[in-house]
Every structure is written in structure tokens, then in C-alpha cells.
Amino acid sequence: MDHTSLVAAFVLTGLEEARKDTPRLATPPAVHPNSPAALFGSFSLPSPVPDDFATRADIQDFHEPSESTWKQRLRAKDSPDCAVFDPDLLPAFFSSFRAFLDSRTDAAFSDEITGVLLEIIQSDAKDYSREFDQLHWRVLRAQAGRLGPLVRKFAKLLDPHLPESVRAGPDTRSGRNDHHRGDLDPDGDVINLETKPAFVLSRDQVPSAVVMVQHPRASTDPHGILNRLIEAFRSSPVQRIDAGLKKRDSHLYSLLLRIAVSCRSRSCNTFVLFDYLHYFIGFLVPLDSSSPTSSFRLVFSALARCDSPETPLVQVTTALLYADRFFGNELRRRTDSIVEATGLPELDLEPVKEEEEREDKEGDGGPATRTRQKLAAHTLAPLEKIQRFRLVYPDGTPAEFAPFVRFNFLGDAVSTVSLEATAEVVSMLEMDDYLGHGATSDVFRAYWPSSPFAAEPRMSFIVKLPRNASDPEKSADLLHEAKLLASPSLAEFDIVPRLYGAFKARLEGTEGKEMVALLEEDCGEPIDWWKDLTDEEIDQLLEDLTRLHVEHHIYHEDLTTEYSNPHNILVSPASPSSSSTARRVRVIDFAWAQDDHECEGEEECGELRMVRECSGWSRGGKA
Numbered sequence: 001m002d003h004t005s006l007v008a009a010f011v012l013t014g015l016e017e018a019r020k021d022t023p024r025l026a027t028p029p030a031v032h033p034n035s036p037a038a039l040f041g042s043f044s045l046p047s048p049v050p051d052d053f054a055t056r057a058d059i060q061d062f063h064e065p066s067e068s069t070w071k072q073r074l075r076a077k078d079s080p081d082c083a084v085f086d087p088d089l090l091p092a093f094f095s096s097f098r099a100f101l102d103s104r105t106d107a108a109f110s111d112e113i114t115g116v117l118l119e120i121i122q123s124d125a126k127d128y129s130r131e132f133d134q135l136h137w138r139v140l141r142a143q144a145g146r147l148g149p150l151v152r153k154f155a156k157l158l159d160p161h162l163p164e165s166v167r168a169g170p171d172t173r174s175g176r177n178d179h180h181r182g183d184l185d186p187d188g189d190v191i192n193l194e195t196k197p198a199f200v201l202s203r204d205q206v207p208s209a210v211v212m213v214q215h216p217r218a219s220t221d222p223h224g225i226l227n228r229l230i231e232a233f234r235s236s237p238v239q240r241i242d243a244g245l246k247k248r249d250s251h252l253y254s255l256l257l258r259i260a261v262s263c264r265s266r267s268c269n270t271f272v273l274f275d276y277l278h279y280f281i282g283f284l285v286p287l288d289s290s291s292p293t294s295s296f297r298l299v300f301s302a303l304a305r306c307d308s309p310e311t312p313l314v315q316v317t318t319a320l321l322y323a324d325r326f327f328g329n330e331l332r333r334r335t336d337s338i339v340e341a342t343g344l345p346e347l348d349l350e351p352v353k354e355e356e357e358r359e360d361k362e363g364d365g366g367p368a369t370r371t372r373q374k375l376a377a378h379t380l381a382p383l384e385k386i387q388r389f390r391l392v393y394p395d396g397t398p399a400e401f402a403p404f405v406r407f408n409f410l411g412d413a414v415s416t417v418s419l420e421a422t423a424e425v426v427s428m429l430e431m432d433d434y435l436g437h438g439a440t441s442d443v444f445r446a447y448w449p450s451s452p453f454a455a456e457p458r459m460s461f462i463v464k465l466p467r468n469a470s471d472p473e474k475s476a477d478l479l480h481e482a483k484l485l486a487s488p489s490l491a492e493f494d495i496v497p498r499l500y501g502a503f504k505a506r507l508e509g510t511e512g513k514e515m516v517a518l519l520e521e522d523c524g525e526p527i528d529w530w531k532d533l534t535d536e537e538i539d540q541l542l543e544d545l546t547r548l549h550v551e552h553h554i555y556h557e558d559l560t561t562e563y564s565n566p567h568n569i570l571v572s573p574a575s576p577s578s579s580s581t582a583r584r585v586r587v588i589d590f591a592w593a594q595d596d597h598e599c600e601g602e603e604e605c606g607e608l609r610m611v612r613e614c615s616g617w618s619r620g621g622k623a
């Protein structure tokens, strides 16, 4: 078998078949570092950077011992100073990788691998090249899953041919190379960041984060976030990531910080940013390379299509695994020359500081609490009064759904309310991050006021839509959740999200079918493990859950995954209405909850016992 057909056989018939047929690849590494576990961290991307993300001024006090509140903050050294746009970075990076491959003794093999891989990519690209608007974003999201296996295949083909010194090899660690909040970094600092990039590629414990932009028109619309990224750098290829940028375009600001958090929380300096169709490749470059604690610049390339034969995404992604070996110096040189030629804009934090001080003086509690209290009162109250809304993507494009209309769900059945147009004002609610889904709903974070360009800070809330718009059962499950959350006794119980309203929209092209949407309070981020809660928080949670059972007769049914992970327990910073600085632990997702539970008490009740046992194991682990 010649080499080309060998490679083709390997790819087409799978690893096991190829192992049988080929003596040259007969002994692939037993444990490959680019295993699926390493490739797929998670496909959800909860925003790691809340909208009230600390400014650089706030970051300075991060190390204060009184800092007991859980906050997702960048430490000063993690915060990129500025972003540098290098349109030629991608081709330069790719050709450098190709030159590296070509310098191997069996130079021809890189072409053969490229050929086989390109074929696969381009067959995938046939789907992508269909009219974009015909592709539902859910389909695109599912297709993004193909990238991981492609990269894995490519890395497997490549690795055995590389010289020992750069080979990923069998000994390197497989699995996610994540740091968890509370771990210590190499400098002994507590890591206080939790993010979920799309997945993390890991080689020799050097990871690369792949950050997915969960928005269907991020790069296809002129005002999509990726195009806005390019637009922002059109006049100057160097931009400060500061309060000025936050004011001009808060989405862009959050995106750049999110990239930095995704990378830095995994001690990783390389990333791919993509939205299924287009991608950027980028790096965090230390300002002072001699000091590992120096702050960083974010450097990224121009937008490239995923199916481009020039720079196939899968090869570029794989190349990131080897980037540190041959691209570091060149990258620094390029960055420095752009920054020198352009000059670094001045950092201007004064107006923001003044604003914050004014707010602090007016409030009652600690600074963070007062700000939120004020914001909550001013910005989220109108949500409860909205009668009709349309969903809008961050670029202003209306989502495909008809306007939603508030309805009295405590009295009405789903399909009987009139949705005829009225002269009432239709609010535009802007979806932002796609937070994820369960069996029932797709969940988005949204902001109020909705304009990304508004000067005032915005508050987030949650939009829950049924997973399958035309399935009446999903809408009925959401309605069930709404009824529970709105019941007078539960509405005041802080452990559950506040419901701002239930709405419905008529589905076009269906015989009178309607879908339900819920607007809920944003309860923060899900915890990964029980050990993410302190002992005091677990005690409080157990007490609250017992109240939920005994006083409110609610049996949640879905508190944990089948592996006992607490996926419906969320944490958020301190309550806006309390002077306490403790973070809040909340329970979400009442779509399947029973509301007629006669609880036999914590000794006998299955759900209470299960939570006590699972959280108890984690306490045992801590001790």
C-alpha cells in the first residue's frame, strides 16, 4: 500500500482498520494527548465575564484578604492591555507551520495529509455553502461538533511523523487541562476564573482554547460581532481594552475579555475564535516576555472562512498545538512592530472612576452591592411591564420568531389567547450569549436596556424558549415552570429565579400553534461540582431545599445529572437587595418539578437524601 492510499484508508475506514493494515502506523501512541476528552471540554459557553465585570481600577484590590465574595474577575496580570490586529497573522502562521512540516525528511507527506484532510473539510463545506439563511443555527451548532474529530484525526496522522522533541507522545496528559476556581496557579495565586471554552486542545500540557461565538450571524452580517471586531480595528490596528471600548461597544469588550479569561484560566496563550463559518486565530502575548507575570496583549488575525483551502481551520487548529516550538519569536516581533508603528492609545479611566464613586456615595451597602441595587431598580423593573416583545440578535437583526405577547398564564390555556396585532409598543429584547439547553428549553442571556451601545451599564436576564418551537409539550413544560415560579408563596422565595413574565408567539405556517417564552432572573453560572460550594453554602442550600419541599410541596426532580453533578444549582454574586456580600446559591429549572409533594422529611425524602449524600461526599473529599 503506498502512502497516499494508506492515509486515505486510515481516514476513511477508521483507526482500528488502519492499525490492522499498516505496519508503518501499527504502533500509535497508546494514550494520545489529543483524545476526545482533551478535545471536548464542553460545547456550552456561559459568559465568564458578567456585564458588570470589574474595571481595571477594581482589579487592583483583588488580593485584599477581605475579598470573600465569589466574583469572576481577571487578575491584573491576566487582563490584556490592548488588542492588536494583524491581518497577515493567519497566513504567516500557516506558512510557518507548513515550512516546519516540509522541513521533515519525508517532506511529501504533509501534502498527502493536506490533500486527504482538505477533501474531508470541503465535503463538510458543501453543507456550509448552502444559503446561510436556510441553515438553522441549531444545525450549524451541531455541525461545529465535527471540528473536534477532524482535529483529532489530523493530529493522529501527524504526530507519529514528527521528531521526538515536538511529538505529543504517549506520556502527555490526556483529558481536560482545566484549572478550577480555587486552584493555585504556578505563581501561587488563587485562580478565580471559571470559563467554558468550546473545547481545549492539549499537547504536553500546553493547551489551546477554542472559543466559539454562539451567534448564528456573528460573521455573516455586516454588524455581526466578528465583523464589528474587524471594523473596530479599521482605523487603528491597536485598541485599548478599557472603559472607553466598553462604552462604545460593550459586546466587543466582553468578547475580548472572554477570550482572555478562556485562555488565562487554562494558562494558555493561544486561541481560535470561530462561529462555525469563519474564524480568527489569536495569541496572548506577554508585554514583557522575560516576566511571566507581565500583562498581555491580545493579538489576532483577519477573519478566514472555515472552508478556505488556503488555511484550513483544522490544520491551523492542530498547528496551535505545536505553535510554541516555532512561532513565538516571530509573533513577538510582529506584535511589537505594529504597536510601535501605531502607538498605544492612552488609557483613560478617570470618568468611570468618578461615576462609580458617585454611585457608591448614594448607596447603602458595599460598593458592588450598591451599584447593583441601583441598576436592578432602574433597569429591570420595566421588564415586568412589557406587554409585547420581539427577540433581536445583538446585531439588530430580528430573530425568526413572531412578536411575543404577555398572557395571563395562571388562567389561560396555551392555545386560546388572541395574538392579534395591537397598537401596543413592541420592545426589542436583545439575545446575547447562548447559555445552553436541557431537554425542554434553549436558554439565552439578554440585556436590558438592550442596545450594546448604550452608555449606561446593562442588567442581564434570561430568555427561555422551547427547544422545539412547534412541540406543544415543550411549551407546556415551560408554562408549568412559570406557574410554579409565579405562585405567590414561591415568588418571594429567593432560592428560585424571579419570573418577569410568560409570553407566547404564534408560529408562522402552523395551524394556530403557539410557543411560550419565559423571561427570568439571571441566576449566574452553574457549578460543576458540589465541592464548588462552601460548607456554609451547602448547609444553607439543604435548609432552603427542605423548605421548598416541606412548605412549598415542590419536588424538583432534576437537581443533578445522572452522575450526581449539580447542574441546576447556580451561583451569582451578592443579592442586589441585601447588604450581605455573600454570593447567592440558586436552584433553576422547574420544568419537571412536582408541586404536590408530601415531604416525609430529610431522613426519608429521596431528593433531600440524595442532595445531602452527594454534597456530603464532597465535604468528605475536602476534609
Ligand SMILES: Nc1ncnc2c1ncn2[C@@H]1O[C@H](COP(=O)(O)OP(=O)(O)OP(=O)(O)O)[C@@H](O)[C@H]1O
Residues within 6 Å of the ligand: 046, 435, 436, 437, 438, 439, 440, 441, 442, 443, 462, 497, 520, 521, 522, 523, 524, 525, 526, 558, 567, 568, 570, 588, 589, 590, 591, 592
Ligand atoms: N435563571 C437562569 N439563570 C442563569 N442561567 C440559566 C437560568 N436558567 C437556565 N440557565 C442556563 O441554561 C441552561 C439550561 O437551562 P435549564 O436547565 O433550565 O433547561 P431545561 O431545558 O429546562 O432543562 P431540563 O432538560 O432539565 O428540562 C442551564 O444549565 C443554565 O446554564
